[in-house]
Amino acid sequence: MAIVFYLSLLFYLVVYATTKYAIIPHGVSMTCHQRYFMISVNQHLVGKNISFEAVDGNGSYSITEEYANKCGYSLRTIHFKNRVQLRASYFSCHTDEVDKMYTFSFNLVAHDKEDKVTHALNRTCAPSLPWSLREVTCEVNYMEVSVRSEIACPTATRRNDWDNLKLAHGNSSADWQVTFQNGGEQFPPTSINEALGEGYVFDLTSDRLVFRTPYGQPHSFTSVIDGVPVEVVHATLFSRQSWLVLLVDLVAACSVYKATFEDEGYMSWETPDVMYPGLHTTHLSFGLDGNLMQPAVAKTKGYVIEKYNNTVEIGIPYDAAGSDRKSVVSGGLYESYSYDFYMEQLSVDEDGIETRLRTHRTMRTPLLMRTLLDENRTVLQEKHFTIYLGDIPQDVELISLTLNEQIFQVPFTNISAFSLVKVVHPNDTHGYSLKVPFYNSPVIQQFSTDNIEFKLYINYTLMVTPENNPFQHKAFFMATIPDLDPPQFDASCSESLISFKLAHKPSNSKWEFTVGSDPLTPELASSHGFAMSNNSQALQFDVPLLSDGYDNKNFSLQGFEGTFEIYVRDRETSQIQSSTVKSCPFLIDELLVCSTDMKMVALVNLTLAVVSGEVPANMTLRDRKCGPRQSDDTKALFTFPMNGCGSTVKLGKGTVTYENEVLYSEKFVSEDADRVFLQCTYPVMSLHRLFSVKGFESDTPGVGRIIHTSESAAGLPSTKAPVSQPQPHPRPHSSSRYIKFSEFKTQQLKLGGLGGVRALRNKKRLT
CATH class of the missing domain: 2.60.40.3210 (Zona pellucida, ZP-N domain)
Incomplete structure (x- = not known):
């Protein structure tokens, strides 16, 4: 009968206080999770170019991509938050375990131009959740299986157990060897050292046997389980000592389903409900950024969980809490979301042997068009535009805007008539409230018989940071108000006369202009010595000094103050509605x-x-x-x-x-x-x-x-x-x-x- 190593007795650990071995630099956080340790570094505070080294009693080891795949580390850069994360398995290569406590030692190396600064990071973690008999971790860059080193007898003997037993008897060596299976094919046994050279890792801790392999190894194969592609590495570790044969069956199976973005706004990911034959799932939880939720709770947060044909499909809202968002300029403003997805499946077999499967996946949406919010909040009675540009992501800033072809830098300087206020919202967005008076040079005015139309063309120039990529956003707004106000002449003084000018607009036909009670006509101008011209653009009216209609006062030895007034009268009612009064000082000798x-x-x-x-x-x-x-x-x-x-x-x-x-x-x-x-x-x-x-x-x-x-x-x-x-x-x-x-x-x-x-x-x- 084949003898298989399974996980040891169940035990419980209380939460153990974390011990700090070095002062943590500002901008660095270290967190102990139930099955991994994480370091998070703010690149702005520590340095743009950073790297990590694993440290043990024999020295330090640079954590390259290849070394991370082999030794149980994963690296992730979050561009939006300007953070770099290192996640380390409790069974990673240089972790020191003593009495179920795991001590991690790393060097954080910050490169700033030619300078190199090294920070020592140390932390001891004691997970409070007991280890299951078998634990499988599907990391983003490797698979890891650990089993308890206790001998137990299964209820039934499987066919491949006899095949492995025969293989072990055919080899006279007492050293541990490993053989791989690919579907129905059995590969020749190889030594542990040879397996290590091929990128596999076998390790024995105080009470667990660990097997770790990067994805895409020569002995791995893809199996389709209920329509979901699954990568499998099946290794059998054995040793024959005299009449005793020791066999450890190690199988790592992980869903390699590529998440897809659905039109409904979800990232969809699938996994088999049962990854290993003979098991049935008793518990499922998942979430983002290392936080697990029960399915019922997840549904209240907008997640979609469906099960069909023994397949579990999980839909993640594209803007779910815990997602990481990045703005991108590609002919316009786009955005991409990434997710550090984390899932746990707890399964048991007919003997009650428990398997805990934990999955880490980094998912990314394609580029999604980001629509900014244009709102016209204008109140006509206030006689100015109030325009709101909103739903602007946190990594986008407004740098300038063009109002009807006039460019204004942000923030505004020396523009008392305008105002631009930044409004910050708690959902990592902000906006800008712009106020521009109707009667201001950038605003276009168009007149009809009864109304005035005010038009404002806005071209916003915004920039995505930290890449400093600019893009344009254009908007158009119009406000229409009844042209009820009587027109006003523009008046000016000269040495010997007062000049009045009125630009023509259609609504002027509603009004009559008078000097005193006499309508302002060419005949009146001629009889009183006024100078009057009227073309398609404007009415020009010049009143020489001391002409009829002047009100002169404040006489002195230097001269006097002359005042002339033009009245605006409603043509239908003949009622005076307004007037333009101009007073000018005239210097005269006699x-x-x-x-x-x-x-x-x-x-x-x-x-x-x-x-x-x-x-x-x-x-x-x-x-x-x-x-x-x-x-x-x-x-x-x-x-x-x-x-x-x-x-x-x-x-x-x-x-x-x-x-x-x-x-x-x-x-x-x-x-x-x-x-x-x-x-x-x-x-x-x-x-x-x-x-x-x-x-x-x-x-x-x-x-x-x-x-x-x-x-x-x-x-x-x-x-x-x-x-x-x-x-x-x-x-x-x-x-x-x-x-x-x-x-x-x-x-x-x-x-x-x-x-x-x-x-x-x-x-x-x-x-």
Whole structure:
């Protein structure tokens, strides 16, 4: 009867405190799991180029890919997390076992340019889960079987047991040898040393026999079990000592099913429910990143578990917790997910012999298109775009954006009208909230009769890190609001006029523009001396200084402040809806303003009077009580009513002219002194209450003239002040007959005639 080694008695170990033999560098973590030990290293903190060495009493051994496959190590790089992981079997080559405690010693070697830094890493682990009689580990790069070194008799003898027994009797050596089986074929026996040379490892610990082999060995074969490909290595270890033959049957079988990505968004992986004949599964658990879950719990997390034809199929949600994600630029933004899948199957045979199968698999999805979230969160009443770009992965950053072909770097600098706020979410994504006012240069405005359309084309430039690969994301947004607001003119000042400009848009047809109560037409502009142009692009309206419609105030020796206003009126209701008001400071040397309320404001240049020795502050009007309101060394400012300060009045043909004179003090009066006359002329038809002593009114401002007799005599222009309409500048002479205003009422019939008086009275009644 064949004798087979099985796992020893069941025992229980309490959790043993982990002992640290060296200071762990910052960025390095070491974890004891039930069946393996793991080191995780942050490459950013330790170094981009790192490697590991296994250490024992005889020295250190570089863990290359080939050495890892042979000695029970697996290496994994997680690009998204910038981490490198080393997973070591408790039966790996250089692990020291004493009383069921396993001590690991490694060197972490960090290469930084020409520098090389070595960190010693030591940890002792004591698994709390007892070892099953047989344990099989299907790692990503090797298969490992361990059995307890206790002799037990099976309930039945299998045919290949007799074949192995015959093979053992045919060999006279007492040394341990191994033979491999491939399906029904039996390979000739070979020594343990020869097997080691072929990459196989046989090891005997305190109470377990271990067999480890990389995938794809010459003696391995693929078997299809219930439609699932399984790689199998069947080794029989034997030794004949006199009349006793010792046989150990070691079989490593692992599912090599290649995980597939399903359209439903799952990574699908399959394994036989029963990997070894004669067994039945009693327990199944699985998860990611070393964490095991019961199937019922996994379903609540979105996993799919199905069993058909003795095959177990597990569907992993593509974005399951514990997955590792990486962004990729390939003509656009894509992403790939990888999974460190971990599964445990517990099976027993008819004798209650327990087999524990643990599987590690690294799965990766193909490149999946990543769609970013564009949301228009604009509230029209706020009159600005609020745009949200979201669902941006953690390894992607926004570096710039283009708004209607204007490029802006991120973060914004010196752009007070815009705002860009980064929003971080707990699911490892973030977004950006962008605000751009409607009435801003990058925003395109298009007008219809009733609405304004605001258009914003955005081209985001983002970058995947740490590779720094850029890509573009484009979006378009439009907001439409009723064009209910009256238009506003753009107004500007110049030396001698105020300019108004209004860009044309379809909705302008709803509005009428007026100066006072008169519509702004070419005829009005011509009659008032305005300059007006109207083309397909804009309306241009220039108002010369002191034209009709000005509101002048703040008169001083330097000049005055002129204000002009254009009203916007609804065509249907004729109601004024808004206006554009522009005030400008005008610097002027001389000025005479004849207001509608019959007041005269005169800024007079008295340079010649200063030459003759007079001081402007001492000069008066005809009424010596009326002096200047302000004066300096050369100028004087007078403000007085038309019917005061000694003014005289003359009725002409359709006009009334009021005159006063700036007089020297008596000691400076001479025949050749410069005489300065102030005249305001009004059309008769524009006057009201002409014969009221206390008050005068006019529909229009009068035309003012400042007349210097010395300049007139020299042939120089006699009127310096600007006037609203071109007028002749008469000089006083003996034929001009002016009378004092106090005499005007008694002589009105002689001067104006009954017809003129009746016209004035009739006009007053009409108004």
